[in-house]
Amino acid sequence: xxxxxxxxxxxxxxxPDAASCSAEIINLSAILGLPKGNEYFFSDxxxxxxxxxxxxxxxxxxxxxxxxxxxxxxxxxxDQQALANLIYxxxxxxxxxxxxGELTDEWYRITLRQLIIVxxxxxxxxxxxxxxxxxxxxxxxxxxELIHIDENLPNKKLYYQEIINAVISTEAVxxxxxxxxxxxxxxxxxxxxxxxxxxxRGPRADYxxxxxxxxxxxxIQWGNHDVSWMGAAAGNGACIATVLRIATSYNSFDVLEDGxxxxxxxxxxxxxxxxxxxxxxxxxPHLLDxxxxxxxxxxxxxxxxxxxTVIELKLEGQLIRRHPEYLMDxxxxxxxxxxxxxxxxxxxxxxxxxxxxxxxxxxxDPYRLSPEEERLMETLxxxxxxxxxxxxxxxxxxxxxxxxxxxxxxxxYHGCIPLTEDGEFLCWHIKDGVFGGKALLDYLExxxxxxxxxxxxxxxxxxxxxxxxxxxxxxxxxxxxxxxxKMATFEHLFIDDPALSKETLNAYYRCAMEEETCDKIxxxxxxxxxRCHIINGxxxxxxxxxxKPVKAGGKLYVIDGGLSKAYHRQTGIAGYTLIFGSxxxxxxxxxxxxxxxxxxxxLYKTEIMPERLLVRDTDxxxxxxxxxxxxxxxxxxxxxxxxxxxxx
Numbered sequence: 001x002x003x004x005x006x007x008x009x010x011x012x013x014x015x016p017d018a019a020s021c022s023a024e025i026i027n028l029s030a031i032l033g034l035p036k037g038n039e040y041f042f043s044d045x046x047x048x049x050x051x052x053x054x055x056x057x058x059x060x061x062x063x064x065x066x067x068x069x070x071x072x073x074x075x076x077x078x079d080q081q082a083l084a085n086l087i088y089x090x091x092x093x094x095x096x097x098x099x100x101g102e103l104t105d106e107w108y109r110i111t112l113r114q115l116i117i118v119x120x121x122x123x124x125x126x127x128x129x130x131x132x133x134x135x136x137x138x139x140x141x142x143x144x145e146l147i148h149i150d151e152n153l154p155n156k157k158l159y160y161q162e163i164i165n166a167v168i169s170t171e172a173v174x175x176x177x178x179x180x181x182x183x184x185x186x187x188x189x190x191x192x193x194x195x196x197x198x199x200x201r202g203p204r205a206d207y208x209x210x211x212x213x214x215x216x217x218x219x220i221q222w223g224n225h226d227v228s229w230m231g232a233a234a235g236n237g238a239c240i241a242t243v244l245r246i247a248t249s250y251n252s253f254d255v256l257e258d259g260x261x262x263x264x265x266x267x268x269x270x271x272x273x274x275x276x277x278x279x280x281x282x283x284x285p286h287l288l289d290x291x292x293x294x295x296x297x298x299x300x301x302x303x304x305x306x307x308x309t310v311i312e313l314k315l316e317g318q319l320i321r322r323h324p325e326y327l328m329d330x331x332x333x334x335x336x337x338x339x340x341x342x343x344x345x346x347x348x349x350x351x352x353x354x355x356x357x358x359x360x361x362x363x364x365d366p367y368r369l370s371p372e373e374e375r376l377m378e379t380l381x382x383x384x385x386x387x388x389x390x391x392x393x394x395x396x397x398x399x400x401x402x403x404x405x406x407x408x409x410x411x412x413y414h415g416c417i418p419l420t421e422d423g424e425f426l427c428w429h430i431k432d433g434v435f436g437g438k439a440l441l442d443y444l445e446x447x448x449x450x451x452x453x454x455x456x457x458x459x460x461x462x463x464x465x466x467x468x469x470x471x472x473x474x475x476x477x478x479x480x481x482x483x484x485x486k487m488a489t490f491e492h493l494f495i496d497d498p499a500l501s502k503e504t505l506n507a508y509y510r511c512a513m514e515e516e517t518c519d520k521i522x523x524x525x526x527x528x529x530x531r532c533h534i535i536n537g538x539x540x541x542x543x544x545x546x547x548k549p550v551k552a553g554g555k556l557y558v559i560d561g562g563l564s565k566a567y568h569r570q571t572g573i574a575g576y577t578l579i580f581g582s583x584x585x586x587x588x589x590x591x592x593x594x595x596x597x598x599x600x601x602x603l604y605k606t607e608i609m610p611e612r613l614l615v616r617d618t619d620x621x622x623x624x625x626x627x628x629x630x631x632x633x634x635x636x637x638x639x640x641x642x643x644x645x646x647x648x
Contacts, residue, residue: 042192
């Protein structure tokens, strides 16, 4: 289709004559013939920053594989591992070697050559222009020359050696090694897809997001834990209480106080005063990680957890009463408690409570906050709303995130597409309309954006409803991020009956095991064909029980493998990475729960491409072809005189 002449004139500012236009067409056409880059998929990181950063720096075992490919039997296994460790952690490794006095000119000379060989192998599928963009500007010229010249040619051998000698003699060699190592990471991971749940349980979600913000190409599909933090940052009181309950339950005080500067003093003082004589046995924290900065006594942590949990249950009740369309009246349990008898009645049956000390609850109005709780929530809300780092991170999640994404014929989302028991799209009837399938996700994403960015002064009711909805997305039955019939927080904490605590998964998790259902979901999002897949996380794959991450005949990948310590016992492994390259789709199954451990991941191919995928076969290829079409029309306009060439 002929582009608008005004648009072509704008394009002409970048390409002012036929020669520059032709050159760009040639460059872009050549790029279409290169192999596609490696896409990496991670899910359910849950604040496990040490493990996640190690997976990024090791490219989930691919760095080690590349070293083995290029050196093979020529390098001993121990030396290969030493080189891999240097690439993973160059600064730390060099510091240790300096301290041990192991760094000599000869070591530098050998190591630089090894790094250049690995870097050359990692860059082989990219254009020189793209490789150059990944180079640190300070050393771009030297790295470019070392990677692309053949040091064995007689005319180049001395030149190659002189560059190496100059790097060593100018004492820039340590920085140069760090630059080469960082470049290898960047080349091996061309793009990064995070399939939800950056937050909660693990120690430092803020470190995870800091790492992502430094990465060159990232997209994020929000999970229910992410949305609860996004809701907290938008001022949703129930989300704030939820975030704090989970954090105090998992001893995650560092991320709150040191990471985001959330002032917990008011909560600790209120908890100590209100529950000081209460053992709070049901609220003892899970001590999976030791705090580095904010060590909190477990007794006080339990009191804080109980205090915020009671507030959470009250605020949730207020939301449910305010929004009958949520269909969550079964979650209104505080008014079903007989506080004198210490029992609760659910569905006509009465159960004893494991904890009966509720000094802040008025049985006549159990969902009303006490004056002290009101003041506490005002303080906590202010702290969340005015945390500079938290707000920056949440804006990053908005800028790089969505409920779902379609990329290279893969449909990515965190949880599920809610289905009925017979496999049809579950429809949610609310005042804005009836939504199911793709329309439901599109509607909810619009509301998620409104919750944070809509001006409350201009549209106060619409803003408040959107902010309220953030909590529903955390735990509502129609939420594609949650995918269960209920969040049984009350039952887990207060009733000693596992049957009552059971959270039933949406029918999606049964129906999507069939190829026919996956094809139906893919078609709903405009996808069809043998190369289409659904990739999601949310529900841990219990490998220890024989479950597999590849389902529905290869149509569905569920890649929550238990990167979080909280799930290691359930899954039996330490997480999955899905890697989509030009020749195959691979799964890296991680076995070592310690990020510095030396048990290598198991890499196995789940799908071999019939022929190697090139850039022309990707979404980027589609963009390049559109660009070539525009430039071709501009070139034609130059030749026909519709647009005048400008001298350069």
